[in-house]
Amino acid sequence: MSPEWLIVGGGIHGVHLAARLIIEVGLQPDRLMIVDPADRLLDRWQSCTEVTGMQFLRSPSVHHLDVHHASLQYYAGKKQIRKTDGFAEPYARPALKLFNDHSYQLIQSLGLDALHKRDRVVSSKPHRSGVMVKLAREGWLEAQNVILAIGASEQPSWPDWAPRGHDRVHHIFDPGFSGWPTAEGEKVTVVGGGISAAQVALRLAERGHQVRLVTRHEFRVHQFDSDPGWLGPRERVDFDRQKQTSRRREIITDARHRGSIPPDVSLALRRALQEKKILWDQQGVKELFSGDEMLGVQFEDGRVMEADRVLLATGFSPVRPGGKFIDQLVDFADLPCAECGFPIVDGGLKWHSRVRVTGPLAELEVGPVSRNIAGARIAGERIVSTVKEQSWKKSVKNSISNVIQGRAGFLRPRTRKTITPTINSD
Numbered sequence: 001m002s003p004e005w006l007i008v009g010g011g012i013h014g015v016h017l018a019a020r021l022i023i024e025v026g027l028q029p030d031r032l033m034i035v036d037p038a039d040r041l042l043d044r045w046q047s048c049t050e051v052t053g054m055q056f057l058r059s060p061s062v063h064h065l066d067v068h069h070a071s072l073q074y075y076a077g078k079k080q081i082r083k084t085d086g087f088a089e090p091y092a093r094p095a096l097k098l099f100n101d102h103s104y105q106l107i108q109s110l111g112l113d114a115l116h117k118r119d120r121v122v123s124s125k126p127h128r129s130g131v132m133v134k135l136a137r138e139g140w141l142e143a144q145n146v147i148l149a150i151g152a153s154e155q156p157s158w159p160d161w162a163p164r165g166h167d168r169v170h171h172i173f174d175p176g177f178s179g180w181p182t183a184e185g186e187k188v189t190v191v192g193g194g195i196s197a198a199q200v201a202l203r204l205a206e207r208g209h210q211v212r213l214v215t216r217h218e219f220r221v222h223q224f225d226s227d228p229g230w231l232g233p234r235e236r237v238d239f240d241r242q243k244q245t246s247r248r249r250e251i252i253t254d255a256r257h258r259g260s261i262p263p264d265v266s267l268a269l270r271r272a273l274q275e276k277k278i279l280w281d282q283q284g285v286k287e288l289f290s291g292d293e294m295l296g297v298q299f300e301d302g303r304v305m306e307a308d309r310v311l312l313a314t315g316f317s318p319v320r321p322g323g324k325f326i327d328q329l330v331d332f333a334d335l336p337c338a339e340c341g342f343p344i345v346d347g348g349l350k351w352h353s354r355v356r357v358t359g360p361l362a363e364l365e366v367g368p369v370s371r372n373i374a375g376a377r378i379a380g381e382r383i384v385s386t387v388k389e390q391s392w393k394k395s396v397k398n399s400i401s402n403v404i405q406g407r408a409g410f411l412r413p414r415t416r417k418t419i420t421p422t423i424n425s426d
C-alpha cells in the first residue's frame with residue numbers, strides 16, 4: 001500500500017494530526033498510515049502519565065485531541081461526568097481518565113487503530129513526488145507526504161553521574177520502566193525539580209516509603225509550563241517577527257518554565273515536607289556509590305545520603321529527537337537546520353516539499369508550547385490550512401486547464417457544426 005499521508009509517531013501529536021487530516025481535509029482513512037512501534041496508539045503518553053500518578057492534566061480542557069475545541073467538555077456532559085470529578089480548577093483541567101477516554105473514543109470513531117502499523121521508521125528519502133520510507137520490519141514503502149511526529153519521549157535525560165543498567169537506578173520515563181520499590185518502607189531518592197518529580201515523590205510517600213527529593217533549585221511555582229499568552233498573539237508577535245533562529249531559540253528557552261510545578265502540587269508537596277513525609281535537599285548530585293546493600297548519593301556539598309534506590313525524574317533531553325534516522329534524513333535531503341540542530345521550517349511546518357513536522361521538531365516555528373497538546377493543535381491548524389490551500393490551488397489550476405481544454409473541445413465541434421451546414425448548404 002502506498003499511503004497519501006504517513007505519520008511517523010502515534011503519540012499525542014500523531015493522533016491529533018491524523019484526526020485533522022480525516023476530519024478537516026476529508027482524507028479517506030485508507031489513504032493514511034500511522035507508524036509507531038508500540039502495540040497501541042498513545043502508548044508513551046499513557047505510560048509516562050501513569051507513572052507520575054497524576055490525576056488531572058496541567059493544561060485546560062480545550063487542549064485535547066479532537067478538532068472542535070469544545071469536544072472534551074461535550075463528551076464529559078454526554079457521559080454525565082460530574083464537574084468536580086471530570087475537571088480541576090483553575091482552567092477546568094481535565095481528569096487524566098476523562099482525557100484518555102475521550103482520546104480513545106476519538107481513535108475508535110475514526111478507526112485509527114486499523115491505520116496503525118506497529119513498526120519503526122528507520123530511514124526516509126524524500127524526492128520530488130513522494131518519500132521513500134524504510135520500516136524496520138517491513139522494508140521500503142512510498143508515501144506521498146510524511147509528517148514527523150516523533151516526540152521526545154524516547155530520550156529521557158540521564159545525568160552524567162547516574163549509571164545505566166543498574167537494577168536500583170531508574171529513569172521514570174524510560175520505556176518499560178520497572179523501578180518501583182520492591183520492599184516496604186524503602187529509602188527512595190527522587191531526583192528532579194519539576195512536576196513529575198514532585199508527583200512521584202508524593203506517590204511514594206503515600207505508599208509509606210522514606211522519600212528524599214533532590215532538586216538543584218528552589219521550587220518554581222507556575223500554573224503552566226509557559227505563559228498562556230503564547231497561545232495567542234500577545235507573546236507571539238516578537239517571536240514570529242524574529243528571523244534569526246538563534247534568537248528564536250533564546251526566546252523559547254526564556255519562555256519555558258522548565259522544572260516548574262503548579263500551585264496545587266506545590267501545596268501538596270509543602271504539606272508533605274512539613275509532615276516530614278518527604279525530605280528535601282536543594283543540592284546537585286556529584287557521584288553515586290553502589291554498595292551490595294545500599295546506594296550512596298554524594299551531594300556537591302560533600303554529604304553522602306543512603307538510598308535503597310534512586311529514581312530519576314529529570315525529564316527529557318533537549319537535543320533534537322530522532323537520532324540517526326533524522327541525522328540521515330537531514331544529510332540525504334540537505335534539510336535546513338538551525339545552530340541548535342532543530343529544523344528550520346516554513347509557516348506550514350514544511351521541512352521539505354513532502355515532509356512536515358510537529359512537536360519538538362517544529363518548535364522554532366510553533367514556539368515554546370510546541371511539545372504540548374496546544375502545540376499539536378497549532379501544528380494541526382497550520383498543516384491543514386496549507387494542505388487545503390495547496391489542494392484549492394491545484395483544483396483551481398485543474399479547473400482552469402479543464403476550461404481551456406473544454407473550450408477548445410467545445411469550439412472544435414462548434415466549428416465543425418458551423419462548417420458542416422455550410423458544406424451541406426453548398
Ligand SMILES: Cc1cc2nc3c(=O)[nH]c(=O)nc-3n(C[C@H](O)[C@H](O)[C@H](O)COP(=O)(O)OP(=O)(O)OC[C@H]3O[C@@H](n4cnc5c(N)ncnc54)[C@H](O)[C@@H]3O)c2cc1C
Nearest residue numbers: 009011012013036057058059120121150151153359372373
Ligand atoms: C508526565 C507528563 C505529563 C504531561 N502532561 C501534559 C499536560 O497536561 N498538558 C500538555 O499539554 N502536555 C503535557 N505533557 C507534554 C506532552 O503533551 C506529552 O509529552 C506528549 O506525550 C507529547 O506527544 P508527542 O506525540 O509529541 O510525543 P510521544 O508521546 O513521545 O509520541 C511520539 C511517538 O513517536 C514514536 N516514534 C519515535 N520515533 C519513531 C520512529 N522512528 N518511527 C516510528 N515511531 C517513532 C515514539 O515511540 C512515540 O510513540 C506531559 C508530558 C509528560 C511526560
